[in-house]
Amino acid sequence: MSARPLPSSDPAAQGVDAAGVHAFLDALEAAPDIEPHSLMILRHGRLVASGWWGPYTAERPHLLYSLSKSFTATAAAIAAGEGLLRFDDPVISYFPEFEADITDPRSRAMLVRHVASMASGHEAETLPRALATDRADMVRGFLLIPPERDPGTVFAYNQPTTYSLAAIVQRVTGQPLTRYLRPRLLDPLGIGKAAWLRDRAGRELGFSGLHAATDAVARLGQLYLQDGVWEGERLLPEGWVAEATRPHIGNGDGTAEGALSDWQQGYGFQFWNSRHGYRGDGAYGQFCLVLPEHDAVIATTAATERMQELLNLVWRHLLPAFGPEPLPQRQDADRALRERMAGLTLAPSPGKPAPPERARDWSGAGFTPYGGVCAAQPKLTGAAVASGDGGWTLRLTEDGHHLDVPVGQAGWAVTDEPLPIAVSGGWADADTLAVDIQFLETPHRLSVTCSLPEGTFSAKWHTTPLHNPPLRAMRAPRHSA
CATH class of the missing domain: 3.40.710.10 (DD-peptidase/beta-lactamase superfamily)
Incomplete structure (x- = not known):
């Protein structure tokens, strides 16, 4: 619709x-x-x-x-x-399969309104502990963490409260x-x-x-x-x-x-x-x-x-x-x-077309992470530059998967497959390729720089994705309505 x-x-x-x-x-x-x-x-x-x-x-x-x-x-x-739920019901009442596991009185006293208002009684974020406690079901992991205070008495911004409500x-x-x-x-x-x-x-x-x-x-x-x-x-x-x-x-x-x-x-x-x-x-x-x-x-x-x-x-x-x-x-x-x-627009990153005198050197060049590991995306293991009839392409390899992005074009180069991205930038000089990749269904921009003499690349997020997704997942899911 x-x-x-x-x-x-x-x-x-x-x-x-x-x-x-x-x-x-x-x-x-x-x-x-x-x-x-x-x-x-x-x-x-x-x-x-x-x-x-x-x-x-x-x-x-x-x-x-x-x-x-x-x-x-x-x-x-x-x-x-x-009439499907009530805010004054205990959270545990909606998960009877956890009844025997949840013995802490404060956890058992936690109401739906408490998780709706970030007032579970915990004094700090519990997400890492909840996941560590039960990776298969975060609700159970959360309820197994005893609140330090009575529910309804203290605020803590706490992801598992909302997860439990959901x-x-x-x-x-x-x-x-x-x-x-x-x-x-x-x-x-x-x-x-x-x-x-x-x-x-x-x-x-x-x-x-x-x-x-x-x-x-x-x-x-x-x-x-x-x-x-x-x-x-x-x-x-x-x-x-x-x-x-x-x-x-x-x-x-x-x-x-x-x-x-x-x-x-x-x-x-x-x-x-x-x-x-x-x-x-x-x-x-x-x-x-x-x-x-x-x-x-x-x-x-x-x-x-x-x-x-x-x-x-x-x-x-x-x-x-x-x-x-x-x-x-x-x-x-x-x-x-x-x-x-x-007419609003984000300024594209500056860059020049591929230097003709170094085109042969750049075409087919491969790059490894600077320092041996990519701090921005640890599973990002390689980059390669190639030229073809459609122009120049930067291929990023992450955990065995490839993401090809167009490079060297003026302004923003927008593509929807395999990901909705926009790319700007180009060659800073004959030895350096620097591009920005905007993942258009997220807030995030990744800057990638390749050094031809060193054979290395670096990558940096302008704002770091919070869910630690692989690059191929930097888009809206396809399963929802």
Whole structure:
């Protein structure tokens, strides 16, 4: 099913000053450690600005990382509304096969609402310990780790809590999250393709791994802004939005610095409270910002470790752009903003075509990892350069699998097979090939440099993938709806 376009409007008609959006874009593009991929702004239910920095495009799914958690909570809400689960039930009650194994009283007292609010009683992340305890079933591994405190008394950002919530939903519905959500949320919202990573148990992860377009993020935010009602139909149980987005557990440290952190304003049911409104939040700048006081939603995808800085730029530039009333006609300003948003692009890496005088040396040249191992991808064991009728190709070998990428072309060379990637760069000089590979369904960019005299190559991630995937898996899964 293809997504229905969101209703759109000129910014001025919705009280949005185009100059503020320009100021945000200026600041975003000037920030050296923020690589923006997309931006959508909705005001009063109308899309007033949207753009994708090429080679990213509107229709491509993008790995949302922990913003996936907000979709998981939404699935749990719908299941609760259908009477399939209750937030005041013990977690262990949904896994009777573990009843004899789970003896710690705090683990047994843990309720669904505790795992939904990151308040399991554990004082720190348990993911590595849960996996080490039971690789085959993370729920069992998690429940076998005794909480240090009573459930509901302490916040700890903790992946297995969300995984357990997702596992409960998948158990009581008998379906993967994406299949369950398709007729109940995704189709009614007009969301197109969505795909979720699965673990070895076959469960969709819940805490991360959802790939969806920015449009899906914006629509989820607008649904929450509208109290769970879409086009006159209630999709979420009445009262859910208020319950999910209020702070269930404090997470501030009481310092002046903490008061300025958007990660210390309290936590709801898989939503963060922010200094302004609330948000779904994924690593490296995947945001669904819901601003009830401004009747606005802002959706972003990006690649940055400076997530607080990205939010600061939103608060500094976009919030003042939201006025209380429609602005006088500003057709020229609104048109200029539309044109800018339509022409956004990431600067390709510089590079020259293959040096003709060294073409014979480069064609067929092979390279081994600099220093004997590739720090970025330890299983990346070799690189080779070849020329043919279609131009030059860099072949990367990882764990016996090959990834061929086109090199030496001007701008971004985009291809969808075997992976959706865009490549830029080329020869820095006669002895050095340096290219950037953008994995277009993720936030991630890999820089590869080959030295002809040394016969070695190096690779470096600009932001490191969190799930340690092989290169061939740097795309949306193909199994989901």
